Amino acid sequence: MNVLKNQGVKNFILLRLPCVGRVSPTFFLKALALGITRLVVIPCEEDYCRFKEGSRISTRRFLAIQNLLHQLGFGKDVFTIIRKLRKVHIDTNRCIGCGDCAYICPYDAIKIVTPGVAQINLNVCSGCGACAPVCPSIAIIPEGFEYESMSRSISNYNSFIRKMKSERKTPMVLVFCCQWSEFSALDKNQGDLSKDNVVILEIPCSSRVDSLHILEAFYSGFDGVLIVTCKEGECKLEEGNEKAKERVLSLKKLLAQVNLENRLEICFTSPKYVGEFDTYISSFLEKIGSLSKNS
Amino acid sequence: MIVTKEKPLEEILGFLMPHKRILIVGCDGCTQPPRGVREAKTYAMLVEMGGKLKNREIQCRTTTVAKQCDNNLCATTLTSQVKDIEAILSLACGVGVQTLSEVFPDIPVYPGQNTIFIGSQERESGTLYEKCKACGDCLLAETGGVCPITRCAKQLLNGPCGGQAKGKCEVGGWKNDCAWILIYNRLKDKGRLSEFTKFREQRDFRISQSPREINETEEKTEETP
Numbered sequence: 001m002n003v004l005k006n007q008g009v010k011n012f013i014l015l016r017l018p019c020v021g022r023v024s025p026t027f028f029l030k031a032l033a034l035g036i037t038r039l040v041v042i043p044c045e046e047d048y049c050r051f052k053e054g055s056r057i058s059t060r061r062f063l064a065i066q067n068l069l070h071q072l073g074f075g076k077d078v079f080t081i082i083r084k085l086r087k088v089h090i091d092t093n094r095c096i097g098c099g100d101c102a103y104i105c106p107y108d109a110i111k112i113v114t115p116g117v118a119q120i121n122l123n124v125c126s127g128c129g130a131c132a133p134v135c136p137s138i139a140i141i142p143e144g145f146e147y148e149s150m151s152r153s154i155s156n157y158n159s160f161i162r163k164m165k166s167e168r169k170t171p172m173v174l175v176f177c178c179q180w181s182e183f184s185a186l187d188k189n190q191g192d193l194s195k196d197n198v199v200i201l202e203i204p205c206s207s208r209v210d211s212l213h214i215l216e217a218f219y220s221g222f223d224g225v226l227i228v229t230c231k232e233g234e235c236k237l238e239e240g241n242e243k244a245k246e247r248v249l250s251l252k253k254l255l256a257q258v259n260l261e262n263r264l265e266i267c268f269t270s271p272k273y274v275g276e277f278d279t280y281i282s283s284f285l286e287k288i289g290s291l292s293k294n295s
Numbered sequence: 296m297i298v299t300k301e302k303p304l305e306e307i308l309g310f311l312m313p314h315k316r317i318l319i320v321g322c323d324g325c326t327q328p329p330r331g332v333r334e335a336k337t338y339a340m341l342v343e344m345g346g347k348l349k350n351r352e353i354q355c356r357t358t359t360v361a362k363q364c365d366n367n368l369c370a371t372t373l374t375s376q377v378k379d380i381e382a383i384l385s386l387a388c389g390v391g392v393q394t395l396s397e398v399f400p401d402i403p404v405y406p407g408q409n410t411i412f413i414g415s416q417e418r419e420s421g422t423l424y425e426k427c428k429a430c431g432d433c434l435l436a437e438t439g440g441v442c443p444i445t446r447c448a449k450q451l452l453n454g455p456c457g458g459q460a461k462g463k464c465e466v467g468g469w470k471n472d473c474a475w476i477l478i479y480n481r482l483k484d485k486g487r488l489s490e491f492t493k494f495r496e497q498r499d500f501r502i503s504q505s506p507r508e509i510n511e512t513e514e515k516t517e518e519t520p
Binding site: 212218219257 | 305330
């Protein structure tokens with residue numbers, strides 16, 4: 001949001017997309033016709049597209065629109081493009097130099113430098129956040145998906161869950177959704193999902209899924225946690241789904257000690273498998289429902 | 296680094312049951328896997344949830360020390376944090392647990408880990424291997440960088456023995472490499488087989504006699520004329 005603030009934008013409507021390559025020029029023209037005074041597009045940097053050249057295709061399209069708008073007599077700043085990629089930062093005061101982040105980084109962006117602290121090369125970092133959940137001292141700060149802010153948004157549900165549970169007897173489920181995998185779930189009317197007591201939290205890549213956040217979800221009263229990631233070999237980043245799978249398996253061992261291992265699941269799907277996510281979520285809800293009845 | 300393994304939650308809850316307010320202290324030192332503030336927070340939630348299953352209200356706070364084997368660091372970092380604390384759960388090795396209980400003699404300090412060995416970490420397979428026994432008389436210069444005290448089940452100084460076949464050791468069911476075959480291969484590769492054939496006399500076991508201590512200040516004053 002700081003990006004918009006820097007542009008002097010105060011009131012805005014946010015439209016989130018999996019890829020800017022998805023937007024057709026007529027959309028922008030229609031928006032302007034509706035009376036919207038300014039359009040700001042925030043695509044990835046040129047070489048960072050998770051899909052096939054989405055940012056390059058859109059760049060060509062944007063330039064054409066900009067030209068067209070100029071000819072139609074619109075001002076220069078009516079259509080702005082800001083290239084921005086969320087990156088990861090390291091709090092060197094907390095870093096203990098263990099090297100776990102340097103090992104897991106799929107882009108080799110992190111090095112341990114003397115005197116034993118991690119240093120990140122932001123030109124190479126692509127902001128997947130795989131390093132954050134392996135840091136033993138929580139020193140890694142993925143922009144927009146910081147440990148503290150995610151943790152706060154989970155614990156904020158605490159009172160809501162208590163209220164919901166006293167009103168209805170249905171279980172509450174938290175879904176960690178990789179933004180590249182089941183993004184159509186994010187498009188979905190949240191009302192539909194919250195009717196079933198499902199809360200969706202978006203993460204930049206399933207490798208960002210943090211065992212602490214999962215534990216916090218159970219601690220705050222969620223009855224089940226589902227992690228949604230892409231199918232094997234379809235990760236838009238670097239095998240983030242594999243990392244998430246390993247993490248879930250090792251966390252299940254810990255959870256078994258407090259009888260929660262059946263309440264955590266990972267599912268592999270993406271929008272191209274139409275309806276799969278709905279099937280997963282409804283069977284998961286059913287399973288959690290029957291578990292809650294028994295306990 | 297010192298390799299530790301988590302104790303089962305059941306056992307930890309057993310120690311902590313009589314207490315209500317607990318401080319979980321991580322260690323940012325050499326414990327491996329790292330037992331820092333993340334581990335402390337994980338334990339805090341597990342202990343509180345596990346306590347609830349047993350109808351017991353346990354409140355946990357978490358913190359971490361740069362290295363728990365330093366009594367001064369422990370005292371300066373933790374003194375302000377232990378005021379209303381009934382018990383401490385240490386996530387460090389056995390050394391950390393003992394240091395904490397010496398620094399805070401009035402508060403019971405419990406171990407959250409079993410200390411296993413001094414070892415190395417192989418990232419690719421995620422395996423930790425025991426590599427050093429802290430015998431106090433290092434032989435590595437003449438054994439091609441492979442420690443026979445740690446890696447030979449019989450701690451032989453002149454090996455291999457008859458209990459090896461195809462480079463594997465009979466102790467532990469032919470799973471582990473024979474340290475002396477490793478040593479032989481290493482020295483052969485480096486053209487240093489003369490060191491292999493050299494006879495090594497019995498070690499002086501008094502050096503390894505526990506408890507051992509080194510006083511740095513005394514040693515330094517002895518040296519000055």
